[in-house]
Amino acid sequence: MTGSGLSRSRPIVASLAVLLAASGCSVAGADPIGGGPDTLRIVLPEEPPTLEPCDASLTATGRVTRANITEALTERDPSSGRLEPALATKWARESATSWTFTLRRGVTFHDGSPFTAAAAAFSVKRATDSGIDCNVDGYIFADSELTATPVDDTTLRVTTAKPDPILPLRLCFVEIVPTSTDPDSRVREPVGTGPYRIDEWNQGRYLRLKRFPGYWGKAPDFAAATYVWRAEGSVRAAMVTNSEADVAIGLAPEDGAGDRAVEFATNEVSYLRMDATKPPLDDIRVRQAVNYAIDREGLVTAVFAGRPTGQLVAKGVTGHNPRLRPWPYDPERARELVAEARADGVRTDTTLTIIGRNGIYPKAAEAMEVVQDGLIKAGLKVRIKMLDVNAWLEYLLRPFPAGDTGPTLLQAQHGNQAGDAAFTMAQIYGSEGAQSSYGTDALDTLIEQAELASGAKRQKAFADAFAHQNDKVVRDAVMANMTGLLALSPKVRYRPDPSTNDEMRLADMRRAD
The missing domain is CATH 3.10.105.10 (Dipeptide-binding Protein; Domain 3)
Known part of the structure; x- marks a missing residue:
């Protein structure tokens, strides 16, 4: 299998403004999130337990981290099922147990360091062969043994102990981080290559992301994103209908989103x-x-x-x-x-x-x-x-x-x-x-x-x-x-897909005006 060409527009992670839970109280009145018209305001059912990239296969983490803060070598289009380029532009199987990936040039991490094959190899090892017990290791790789080796700055070779016909698909779950990342313990606020970087995470209150000016791809429409969380679906829906939030997810039909509700098929069972x-x-x-x-x-x-x-x-x-x-x-x-x-x-x-x-x-x-x-x-x-x-x-x-x-x-x-x-x-x-x-x-x-x-x-x-x-x-x-249900404010155009609950790509959210 090989892949080539440019990836489709990468989704953006929104900055989470998290509010303290306020069960039962009215949400009408002044905007509790703030941020102005250039900020995308998102309300979630729960605060992410972590933004650690190697745990991004967990829904609550992945919907914020994946393709927003961090990116992988490959990505799967959730609607067509096709595997597409991301930080790798193409790949080829050299033998039953060896693959070569050609990496995208000119990509920079949020800390200013360059994305290279050394960073990719480091990220693969950290996610699959460390003492961190990453969720992605058990979920995606199980007992697989693989070795990632930089050939040069833009070429990565990955070898496996036994034949793995879907290795490029597996690698779409390894989020790439710089070699400065702690290899032996989880990180709370990761550095990535995505269209958004973490601006501020006030735990228990909000999470704010800002557009990364050095992003290699197309800049997302919104300059910032703020996430807050409310446990009650009716409260989340009301925040959108009362113009206090732009996106609310995890809703039920009776939560009262009205004509702001959007139903979509999910891959969740x-x-x-x-x-x-x-x-x-x-x-x-x-x-x-x-x-x-x-x-x-x-x-x-x-x-x-x-x-x-x-x-x-x-x-x-x-x-x-x-x-x-x-x-x-x-x-x-x-x-x-x-x-x-x-x-x-x-x-x-x-x-x-x-x-x-x-x-x-x-x-x-x-x-x-x-x-x-x-x-x-x-x-x-x-x-x-x-x-x-x-x-x-x-x-x-x-x-x-x-x-x-x-x-x-x-x-x-x-x-x-x-x-x-x-x-x-x-x-x-x-x-x-x-x-x-x-x-x-x-x-x-x-x-x-x-x-x-x-x-x-x-x-x-x-x-x-x-x-x-x-x-x-x-x-x-x-x-x-x-079946998923979310609510959108009039200022946002967004078509959810089957992966929306797991990775909510904010670069796919457009201004309606």
């Missing part, structure tokens, strides 16, 4: 990750019962927007299996399965804890209450523990919390914006995956075989792996392919 290592979830009948007990049609009709689905990747992603249907709602069958397990000595009276995340999608807590009700009717004991993003991340990523937390069901959402099931299967279903609570040798083998395949064989291999997971493992209760 909501699911519950079951801890299949602890009773009663270590019995596949109980995991099947959890699936039968969830009224997916009811959830998407009354609680959040989307359509029921039976797998973690959306249509259009390599490996999507069109034969897998959503689990049917069958409360009677759920009760039967729980009763069968109980009769065989399974401890079905052990309390399950749903670990929820506030703001993961609209009506997150209400959705878990619907799930709880269904599981209780199936004969299980269930409690809900809603957490903010930082506490929730402790349960999402290895190493999981120490001590006996009991059997858990983690409220989660997965967006495969890269377009290949390799970015889903190993990290979420592999036995050692960064987000995996349980795996099997048989599924690990299917995943490994699929990762080495190309073309039609790759599609079939991953589709078969998804079918095996659904039939033989049942580690998750997949719920819905989510």
